[in-house]
Amino acid sequence: MLSPDFYLPDLDLYVELTTLRQRLVTEKHRKVRRLQERYPDVRIKLLHRSDYFSLLANYGFGPFSEVEVAGIHEVLISASELERRVGQLGAEISRDYKGKEPLLIGVLRGVTCFMADLMRHISLPIAIDFMAISSYDGEEGSSVSIVKDLEESLAGRDVLLIEDIVDTGMTLNTLLQGLQGRGPASLKVCALLDKRARRLVDVPIDYVGFEVPDEFVVGYGLDFRQKFRNLPFIATVQKEWLQSQTEAKQGPE
Numbered sequence: 001m002l003s004p005d006f007y008l009p010d011l012d013l014y015v016e017l018t019t020l021r022q023r024l025v026t027e028k029h030r031k032v033r034r035l036q037e038r039y040p041d042v043r044i045k046l047l048h049r050s051d052y053f054s055l056l057a058n059y060g061f062g063p064f065s066e067v068e069v070a071g072i073h074e075v076l077i078s079a080s081e082l083e084r085r086v087g088q089l090g091a092e093i094s095r096d097y098k099g100k101e102p103l104l105i106g107v108l109r110g111v112t113c114f115m116a117d118l119m120r121h122i123s124l125p126i127a128i129d130f131m132a133i134s135s136y137d138g139e140e141g142s143s144v145s146i147v148k149d150l151e152e153s154l155a156g157r158d159v160l161l162i163e164d165i166v167d168t169g170m171t172l173n174t175l176l177q178g179l180q181g182r183g184p185a186s187l188k189v190c191a192l193l194d195k196r197a198r199r200l201v202d203v204p205i206d207y208v209g210f211e212v213p214d215e216f217v218v219g220y221g222l223d224f225r226q227k228f229r230n231l232p233f234i235a236t237v238q239k240e241w242l243q244s245q246t247e248a249k250q251g252p253e
């Protein structure tokens with residue numbers, strides 16, 4: 001007899017937790033093995049105490065959790081959803097660029113997690129480079145300036161610009177104009193997140209990971225004032241917390 005603790009319909013997966021005595025763990029391993037021999041189509045996973053703690057930590061709780069989660073409202077995209085989608089994007093890019101050697105350009109710093117994961121799912125020879133920009137919202141509109149430029153030449157290369165999130169599209173629009181002027185053979189865009197509801201400039205995005213609602217999101221590289229980049233998931237920030245931070249900053253200097 002084995003009655004697993006959970007069934008996850010989205011994944012068609014049974015989960016059995018073993019967090020207690022080693023003797024029971026061994027017995028459960030045996031049961032699961034026999035179940036899989038007899039019913040190879042049934043998907044079941046045995047989670048140990050340490051798996052359980054790292055799962056909790058993924059969501060910001062428990063003894064393994066060292067990330068700062070004060071201010072987080074809710075998880076919008078989980079670590080496993082990110083992993084799955086990034087794998088799909090990598091496969092798609094590998095197909096589309098077959099026979100080529102694309103140059104991936106990451107826009108720092110928000111792109112770090114996405115770029116690191118994505119490039120490991122591209123089964124082609126690639127090169128990478130990074131640029132850093134800063135944007136200003138001034139009285140004459142907003143402008144984007146390059147803080148760190150590329151080291152690679154773009155002339156004649158198949159360039160894929162990698163972005164964390166496209167919001168109004170102003171940043172991407174300016175970047176694309178600048179890069180196009182450097183003579184690449186092709187120039188495409190891959191963005192992890194698309195906050196389409198806020199778009200002001202119509203920019204082409206060739207590969208999109210997820211569409212997100214019009215809310216401020218953090219984690220998996222994205223920050224609010226340099227915080228939260230190390231969260232392994234994408235989450236929304238509590239409105240009240242965001243407001244308190246903004247007021248604190250605007251207070252007397």
Ligand code: IMP
Nearest residue numbers: 165166167168169170171216217222223
């Ligand atoms: P855009 O020029 O309005 O498209 O802004 C794009 C840039 O703003 C992104 O590359 C991010 O650095 C930042 N950004 C926009 N929305 C968010 C968000 O929800 N969380 C974190 N950063 C954001």
Ligand code: MG
Nearest residue numbers: 107108110164
């Ligand atoms: Mg950015």
